[in-house]
Amino acid sequence: MQRPSFLPLLGILILAACSPSPSSESKITVLQGAKLFDGTGNSISNSVIILQDGKISAIGGPEIEIPENVNLMDVTGKFIAPGLVDAHVHFSQTGFFDGRPDALDIRDTLRFDSLQARLKRDPQPYLESYLRSGVTAVYDVGGFEWTVHLAKSAESNLNAPHVAAAGPLLTPFDQDRLDIFNVPPARQMLALTSPEFGKEYVQKSTAMGSTGIKIWSFNLKDSLFMQSLRAVAEEVKTQGNQLIVHATNLDEAKEAIRLGAKVLVHSVDDQVVDEEFIQMAKESGVIVCPTLVVVPGYSIAFKSLRGEYPLNDPNQVVDSETRNLLKDSQAFFKYYNGSEKFEEMVKKTEEVDDQLKTNMYANLKLLYEAGIPIALSTDAGNPGTLHGLSIYDELEAMQAAGIPAKDLIPMATQNGAKTMRRLDDFGTLEVGKMADLIILDKDPH
Ligand SMILES: [Zn+2]
Numbered sequence: 481m482q483r484p485s486f487l488p489l490l491g492i493l494i495l496a497a498c499s500p501s502p503s504s505e506s507k508i509t510v511l512q513g514a515k516l517f518d519g520t521g522n523s524i525s526n527s528v529i530i531l532q533d534g535k536i537s538a539i540g541g542p543e544i545e546i547p548e549n550v551n552l553m554d555v556t557g558k559f560i561a562p563g564l565v566d567a568h569v570h571f572s573q574t575g576f577f578d579g580r581p582d583a584l585d586i587r588d589t590l591r592f593d594s595l596q597a598r599l600k601r602d603p604q605p606y607l608e609s610y611l612r613s614g615v616t617a618v619y620d621v622g623g624f625e626w627t628v629h630l631a632k633s634a635e636s637n638l639n640a641p642h643v644a645a646a647g648p649l650l651t652p653f654d655q656d657r658l659d660i661f662n663v664p665p666a667r668q669m670l671a672l673t674s675p676e677f678g679k680e681y682v683q684k685s686t687a688m689g690s691t692g693i694k695i696w697s698f699n700l701k702d703s704l705f706m707q708s709l710r711a712v713a714e715e716v717k718t719q720g721n722q723l724i725v726h727a728t729n730l731d732e733a734k735e736a737i738r739l740g741a742k743v744l745v746h747s748v749d750d751q752v753v754d755e756e757f758i759q760m761a762k763e764s765g766v767i768v769c770p771t772l773v774v775v776p777g778y779s780i781a782f783k784s785l786r787g788e789y790p791l792n793d794p795n796q797v798v799d800s801e802t803r804n805l806l807k808d809s810q811a812f813f814k815y816y817n818g819s820e821k822f823e824e825m826v827k828k829t830e831e832v833d834d835q836l837k838t839n840m841y842a843n844l845k846l847l848y849e850a851g852i853p854i855a856l857s858t859d860a861g862n863p864g865t866l867h868g869l870s871i872y873d874e875l876e877a878m879q880a881a882g883i884p885a886k887d888l889i890p891m892a893t894q895n896g897a898k899t900m901r902r903l904d905d906f907g908t909l910e911v912g913k914m915a916d917l918i919i920l921d922k923d924p925h
Contacts, residue, residue: 888924
């Protein structure tokens with residue numbers, strides 16, 4: 481198997497922090513000599529990029545005039561790209577089962593309410609895992625309300641990526657079934673029970689500062705849910721927010737586009753998409769966030785209950801709490817009480833994963849070839865999909881699905897910023913944008 485050429489990203493150095501410095505003192509840094517990928521698909525050899533007050537003040541080739549008294553860095557032989565963007569994460573989840581008791585209930589050992597209190601109190605370890613991975617912006621597309629406030633605080637935190645957040649999710653399921661995800665009265669999953677409730681929620685969420693209203697799964701046969709969903713979709717337009725839909729089957733994905741969804745999360749995985757879907761996606765401008773690694777991640781997490789978690793983390797991006805938890809994952813085997821023998825369940829899960837993978841990879845390639853905008857996204861926080869680290873697995877999976885490395889760069893940068901509605905600020909390297917960039921030792925092409 482050919483080694484994915486994006487692996488050199490592991491030798492990353494984050495050069496510039498995310499937000500402009502609050503200091504009024506002007507400090508100019510010039511990076512000279514690298515091959516630069518600007519995030520739009522273009523590249524500049526022997527580049528010069530001038531960074532001033534946290535922003536890009538000039539960018540181009542050797543013709544750019546370098547002012548005097550600057551901090552000049554010769555980066556000849558290196559490669560520069562915009563900071564990476566992960567367009568689908570969850571700060572209310574940990575990468576293991578403690579954040580997903582619906583998948584494996586280990587709450588007798590690790591309490592869910594204590595976990596959620598800790599995540600809310602101290603999201604910093606995950607924020608730093610992202611920065612250490614070269615990720616300078618993330619989109620939390622579902623979690624407790626505090627994740628929306630995190631988006632604001634992260635903006636002035638130099639040790640954090642930019643964050644956009646959707647907040648709590650609307651779903652067709654009954655509230656009692658959802659409370660396994662909640663810490664009442666705080667809820668990250670809400671039953672969408674009427675058009676009035678839906679409209680009010682959209683208004684409240686938008687006023688709070690959410691960047692998206694996420695629908696967690698459809699039920700096309702539930703007429704009250706669908707009626708409520710139409711009211712939500714209308715209100716989202718009125719409020720100038722954006723509709724994000726988790727739709728993994730073709731009929732639901734089409735309905736999401738009809739309702740005006742701007743972001744489709746996950747891939748269609750029940751079948752290969754048809755021409756009608758491709759045309760609808762094209763005309764609507766919807767962004768597709770494939771999340772290829774999250775499904776096999778569950779199998780990895782389950783298998784870890786029988787042995788050590790296969791953590792490949794040479795740059796130590798994973799926080800110590802998570803690392804310790806994964807090291808002891810065998811201690812949680814006792815909580816598996818499924819109807820099938822554990823090994824049979826794992827085998828069946830992997831067979832299903834393989835079938836889904838076949839459709840997901842085929843659909844990603846079709847959408848890519850049709851020119852549909854695609855944003856790199858991991859669904860980090862789900863069991864087996866770790867904050868920060870999983871971005872490399874997703875890049876490699878996208879490449880394995882048939883996307884050339886050169887086209888992965890805009891998907892991993894520009895398109896993620898667009899999904900977060902922050903493309904005016906970052907995502908590409910252009911004059912006036914924030915100096916969010918990474919320097920690579922090796923050519924990412
Ligand atoms: Zn998700």
